[in-house]
Amino acid sequence: MEPSDYLNPAEEKMEMAVAYLDESLAHIRAGKANPKILDAVRVSYYGSNVPVSQVANVAVPDARTITITPWEKAMFKEIEKAIINSEIGIMPENNGEVIRLSIPPLTEERRRALVKQSKGEAENAKVSVRNARRDAIEGLKKAVKQGMSEDVEKDAENDVQKLHDKYLKKIDDLFAAKEKEILTV
Template sequence: MTEPKTILDPAQAKMDKAIEFLVEALASVRAGKASTNLLNGITVDYYGNPTPVSQVASVTVPDARTVLIQPWEKNLIGAIEKAILVANIGLTPSNNGEHIRLNIPPLTEERRKELVKQIKSEAETARISIRNIRRDAVEAFKKAQKEGMPEDMAKDGEDSSQKLTDKYMKKVDELFAAKEAEIMTV
């Protein structure tokens, strides 16, 4: 006989993954503040291998509006600068021969609203995947009931998967609200 735990544990693990994915997606949205996350996903050709900028340079945030990139090898400055321009993150790098500076311009009201729409869609994607995970768990309980799980145990399992879903939906809402407040704060 199937235990409810064997259905709920994988569902919870998948919901955790959905939340992790949302956190990463929200971190990559630029809220007018400098962050080392801006360079996530940008790679540089390092001796023939595409390598993340953070692995070939020191990336720091000296103040709220600046990201400073100091390559470990001076010959990489041009390659890093080109990679940032090609990545089209909306920033123009400036270099002084030793390091590259990215100045983050303040966001306009219109841009803030666009960013809120973008994070709203990310949050909705997370909600949809959490609801899909709940649906799969409920279907698993119904199948287990047909295979001999007592009806009350199956119903309790369905209730538990709903409670789990509610808990994760609340997390999504909290993450969204926090990021929205960060973006709309001038």
């Protein structure tokens, strides 16, 4: 058994935790128009539930507006209904050509709640990274019993710790950027 047999899967898990956090934070509305907030909105299209982006053109003309231009006129009512029933909390405006979502400015209380939610997502990612570190170290300890030298195991443990620290820093950086984005008025 090689140390890399434990380091590579651990790094993969840590990388996935950071990627998942990045995706989660992208869906948290920060007062600026972001088409990703519509990712969870599904519309019925010929019997299938599909994302809005598969039945319409979604654009962000300015920092406070998202426009949705359905490819078929029949989809206007479906898209509007899906947005109203979603958890976005924004009333769509329809002028017959385009559906407009005006992103309201966030209140101070709402900003704090969003920062708290972001912090929770970051903590979940940190737990995943710590679990990957723990699994790798446990695997290395078992490898010692199967004949790996203790020096190699100690070096590998240090490498796992360095990976852990590197990914925790990435998580902290992602959270700090999101916090700044949310708190910037």
